[in-house]
Amino acid sequence: MIPDNLSPGQTPIISIQNLTKRYQNKYVVNQANFTVMPGDVFGLLGPNGAGKTTIIRMMLGLVRPTSGRALIFGADILTDRKLILGKTSAIVEGPALYPHLTGWENMKVMSYSAGITDIQKMRQALSQMGMLDRANDKFQTYSLGMKQRLCIAAALMTDPQLIILDEPTNGLDPAGIQSIRELIKSLAGQGRTVFLSSHLLNEVQQVCNRVAIIERGRIIAQGLVEEMLSSQNFIQLRLAPEEYGPAAQALQKLEFARNPRPLGEYLVVDGAANRGGEINRVLAQAGIYPSEIIPRHLSLEEFFLSVTNQPPMLPPGYPSPQYGPPPGYPNQQYGPPPGYPNQPPMMVPGYPNQPYIPPPGYPNQPPPGGASDSSGGNSYPSQGGPGHV
Amino acid sequence: MFNLLRSEIIKHSRLKVVVLIGLSPAILTSMVIGAFLFMKIVGVDFGPIPTGSGLDPTSPGTGAGTFGLANTIVVVSMGGLYLIGLVILGGMVGSNEYGWHTIKMLATREPSRVRIILSKGLFMATLAAFMAVVLLIGWLLLGLFLKFIFTGVGDTTATDLAAIGKGLIYLVVAFLINLLWSFFTLFLGVRFKSVVIAIIFYFVVNTLDGIVSALGAAALSGQLGTRFPNWLEPLIAITKLVSPFLVNFSFSQLTTQPGNPNFIESVSPIQSVLVLVGWAGLFLWMAALVFNNRDITE
DSSP states (O other): OOOSOOOTTOOOSEEEEEEEEEETTEEEEEEEEEEEOTTOEEEEEOOTTSSHHHHHHHHHTSSOOSEEEEEETTEETTTOHHHHHHSEEEEOSSOOOOTTSBHHHHHHHHHHHTTOOOHHHHHHHHHHTTOGGGTTSBGGGSOHHHHHHHHHHHHHTTOOSEEEEESTTTTOOHHHHHHHHHHHHHHHHTTOEEEEEESOHHHHHHHOSEEEEEETTEEEEEEEHHHHHHTTOEEEEEOOGGGHHHHHHHHTTOTTOEEEEEETTEEEEETOTTOHHHHHHHHHHTTOOOSEEEEEOOOHHHHHHHHTTOOOOOOTTOOOOOOSOOTTOTTOOBSSOTTOOOOOOEEETTEEEEEEOOOTTOOSSOOTTSTTSTTOOOOOOOOSSTTOO | OHHHHHHHHHHHHTSHHHHHHHTHHHHHHHHHHHHHHHHHHTTOOOOBOOSSOOSOTTSOOOOSHHHHHHHIIIIIITHHHHHHHHHHHHHHHHHHHHHTTOHHHHHTSSSOHHHHHHHHHHHHHHHHHHHHHHHHHHHHHHHHHHHHHSBOOOOOHHHHHHHHHHHHHHHHHHHHHHHHHHHHHHHHHHHHSOHHHHHHHHHHHHHHHHHHHHHHHHHHHTTTOSOSOGGGHHHHHHHHHHGGGSHHHHHHHHHSOBTBTTOOTTSOHHHHHHHHHHHHHHHHHHHHHHHHTOOOOO
16 A cells, blocks of 8 residues: 655655564564654554554564564664664553652653753653652552653653654543543644554544554555545435435436445435535435435544444444445545455445445455345444444 | 663662662671670670681681681672572563563663663672672671670781782672673573573573582592593593683682692683683673564563
């Protein structure tokens, strides 16, 4: 997959090139490619065990890649470690400092190991993270959120241009998550580049401007969050089943309305979430009056579930949207993972002109209870609420 | 490197076991002084000042007089305790970062992995030097104290000076050996990420080294005689060849006086010093090599 965010003259902060890590016969990371530009808040998104931490470890030189390169600030970590780590701070897999030392002693250890001896600067860093009043307590007595804050304070001591956070909100309570989120935003506001990995989609959607989605070691989608999601919106029209055909025909006049198809009790039209008025006007001109028009914008969570081949969990009777790359959509940055075969669209039985696009990697079969259903509906097993992981 | 050493000192000096081991020479010397004081108070007659170290005829000569006696008690006899202490600490310093899960943090800071290992080695050297200095002070104080409690003072200046000279050499060499073995367990700690495995390995290796050294020294000094089975001859030949390059042999060479039957004339003290320095360097280099080439997946 070719990184999309390279502009002429801009040097990426991180450039991951065909990065691969294999342990024995198992590929933990397989041909990963992505770039992070200065000022980005980049999210590496993937389920547990997808290879996020291994990529971070390779970026930081903790683990040697089997093949490929991780360039940070244009340099290879294997040959220019000092240059890179001098401008980078990282917290890999949770906050870990010396449990028997106090917060203040930990700050000193971390600062000294980075060659910083300015006591005032240490005090200031603790103060910024709201840790000054607990500085004399032992690290092991801290809550997870406090540990995280102390680690970040220590990481910021070196004034890094790049901050790498691995699952920064893991195990935090909502207040802790909120504080880390605010912190990430403030770091980005200071012009720093932030790279974070997470399986918490809501978190990534809220703080990142760019994401890459990784599954089983492969980057299967990447791009600007906004673009990814805006291309995946759709609208649901409640119509009588006999109106589906005429409605689909009428909507062909609208360029933005793509892939009209029946789903449950609705006719679903891609790319039209913000154009309900125009849809309604065209349908009315054709003598069709939907009883409901529901715009739907995909959350990153739903997008993630679609591209990682996991069925979304929806309430009973809730129509499941057809995610995945819209056919023929320009500037497509996602789709089948590299090496996956490009499968032709499948026809929904009973709706010869309505192609069913299986999510990337899905077998060429109608979804369970979907196309083969006599109603022509397409519903995934229902579990939990919308967007619930 | 100095800042890395400072950080090592902070992170280890807050551990009770490190403080205990670091101060063990002071604690042990105080206990010995306390015991002598108690005996003096209850009226034990110590008699005249001893003229030889005398406590153990096989122990290296550490001089006569109260300083020789004090050296025999707190340096020679208790030397094994300091060795074990430093060996344990070497294993801890090598492996603790894994137990604390701080190894990733440490390895993603600016200093190289080699410098990290060197700073740990430097910390061990600092600790060994600290213990040696504390022990030196304790030994000298004990020597003075014994002079006070023994009866029949007399003129012992020459004896004392000779004992202090011999004792100093012994103390320095002993702590160099302690440091060398602590580098070995530091390497093992880095390699196996476990203090226990490091200590077990140390005991096995030190025992083997001791057996071959003793056998080689006996063979080289002619003490072994010729009354052994023929099949042992090749083994004896090998030990004669190898032993001058072993730690215990070199230690014995450096702390035994010429004329002692255990002193091997054909092996110079300089060779023994070089052997010890070589082993110490090799252990540190191996620790750095293992750490430098390791994927950190903890």
